[in-house]
Amino acid sequence: MIKLIFNCLVLCSLLAIVACNNPADIDANIIDIDIIDVQTRDDFDLSSYTTTEDSIITFQQVSSFVLLNRYPFGIYEDPIFGQSTASIPAQFLLLDAAPDFINAIVDSVILEIPFSDDQPFYGDTTEMLGIEVLQISETLDFNTEYFTNHVTELEGAPIGTFEGMPNFRDSVEVYRWEADSLTIDTFPPLIRVTLDNAFGQSILNSPEGVLNTNADFLEEFKGLFIRPTNPNRGLVAFDVQDITSALQTGIPGVTVQIFYTQNGIRDQYEIAIEQNLSVKFEEFSTDISGSTVEMFLEDELLGDSLVFVQGLNGTNAVVRLNDVEDLNGTIINGAFLEVFAQVQPGEEDLYPVNEQLVLREPQSDGTLLFTRDFELALAVGSISAAGGEPEDMGNGIFRYTFNIGAQLQDIIEGVTSNEVVIRANAKVSTMNRTVIFGPGHSTYPMKLNVTFTNL
Numbered sequence: 001m002i003k004l005i006f007n008c009l010v011l012c013s014l015l016a017i018v019a020c021n022n023p024a025d026i027d028a029n030i031i032d033i034d035i036i037d038v039q040t041r042d043d044f045d046l047s048s049y050t051t052t053e054d055s056i057i058t059f060q061q062v063s064s065f066v067l068l069n070r071y072p073f074g075i076y077e078d079p080i081f082g083q084s085t086a087s088i089p090a091q092f093l094l095l096d097a098a099p100d101f102i103n104a105i106v107d108s109v110i111l112e113i114p115f116s117d118d119q120p121f122y123g124d125t126t127e128m129l130g131i132e133v134l135q136i137s138e139t140l141d142f143n144t145e146y147f148t149n150h151v152t153e154l155e156g157a158p159i160g161t162f163e164g165m166p167n168f169r170d171s172v173e174v175y176r177w178e179a180d181s182l183t184i185d186t187f188p189p190l191i192r193v194t195l196d197n198a199f200g201q202s203i204l205n206s207p208e209g210v211l212n213t214n215a216d217f218l219e220e221f222k223g224l225f226i227r228p229t230n231p232n233r234g235l236v237a238f239d240v241q242d243i244t245s246a247l248q249t250g251i252p253g254v255t256v257q258i259f260y261t262q263n264g265i266r267d268q269y270e271i272a273i274e275q276n277l278s279v280k281f282e283e284f285s286t287d288i289s290g291s292t293v294e295m296f297l298e299d300e301l302l303g304d305s306l307v308f309v310q311g312l313n314g315t316n317a318v319v320r321l322n323d324v325e326d327l328n329g330t331i332i333n334g335a336f337l338e339v340f341a342q343v344q345p346g347e348e349d350l351y352p353v354n355e356q357l358v359l360r361e362p363q364s365d366g367t368l369l370f371t372r373d374f375e376l377a378l379a380v381g382s383i384s385a386a387g388g389e390p391e392d393m394g395n396g397i398f399r400y401t402f403n404i405g406a407q408l409q410d411i412i413e414g415v416t417s418n419e420v421v422i423r424a425n426a427k428v429s430t431m432n433r434t435v436i437f438g439p440g441h442s443t444y445p446m447k448l449n450v451t452f453t454n455l
Helices: 002-020 023-030 197-204 214-220 292-296 372-379 405-412
Strands: 038-041 046-051 057-059 071-078 082-090 104-114 121-124 129-135 160-164 172-178 181-187 190-195 224-228 231-238 255-262 265-272 283-287 306-310 316-321 330-342 357-362 368-370 391-394 397-403 419-424 433-437 447-454
Touching: 046 292, 046 306, 071 121, 071 224, 082 231, 104 197, 104 224, 129 190, 172 265, 190 197, 197 255, 197 265, 292 306, 306 316, 306 419, 330 405, 357 372, 357 397, 368 372, 372 397, 372 405
Parallel strands: none
Antiparallel strands: 038 447, 046 316, 071 082, 071 231, 082 224, 082 283, 104 190, 104 255, 121 231, 129 160, 129 224, 160 190, 172 181, 255 265, 306 433, 316 419, 330 397, 330 433, 330 447, 357 368, 357 419, 391 397
16 A cells, blocks of 8 residues: 555656656645655665676667667776776678679778767867777677677778877768769768778679678678777767768768779779668776776775766666665655765866766666666656756756655665665766765765655
């Protein structure tokens, strides 16, 4: 009966959150102050610590939750969080039926990779970006789940390299041959990597039938591995979805352009990452040795002051609610976990905090499930209803407020453990990192605020 009443209250609470998204206003709207024996508490005993996450699923054909809106890339050196390396393995597929390439000679081969339009970089990217491209030797399976700790099998030496200063602002003129006529189009900001002519020639000289179907093509050309070469104080992010140019819409963003001459006529042939059919994912490696995070890892004593949350394959923060069993026999009218984060002066634009943090429920096998509050927020069509968006308090301080009422009710009733995990939302494609004050901070302590009714 308590859970039934509580679920009704939670649903009303979430609807109110969608409407106004202000926890203070929400409590005023859903709680009748004349209800007998309504109480509030914010003096619960909390503890916290920083932990790692071994791997995250990064490609799953059947799941709507594994849809990356950007692909981080680089060797990111952060004195607080350590070194993160992000590479991209991907299948390239045929776009058109292949013409007859007899006597065709490759002039040049160019890999074009557009930057993400919503967040093309994170951190300091004023240093040189280095890229090398290798051929993949293993068969990538569209029906297989791939995780961020996957180690892709590669062939020999790189077939192309790039080094230069990334330009995230200026559009790029691209050239295309058609029936011996040169067309100039304008694309969003992108990187152009020169590949070996021999690679392009091997495609044009493919055995009969290889260029007829993608299945046959992938037997011979399994994909390309795009990896960084230069350590940097920031990351870039690429877009592997379709893009719009000045002359076209819905065209593949990441392509390999093979420019060739055949019997005196210039033309080009292209293969591309197809947004709905290609296997493509993030491959991460992380090294926290010598970083601040290494000292704080799994240390509850140090976690009383600071915990650390990062996207990519970075750290999470665990919060333990130590004495909430005191609320057994009550109805939770509303509960919010409030945490504060800090950005060093002058770094708000360079290293902004996470735009959305979420709570997860840890399992004994190491997996992280959605909390019931998050699931209810999904049910009403608004993840923000679960909270976790930063509120700028000024002077580099940001507040995150999480709706935790349903999860708290489950903890009190013994349905789940008394721990929740603070994690970056859409973690694989998130580059941001956040330093959070622990429950023992003198000015901005982590708090659990609960309004409840005694039965």
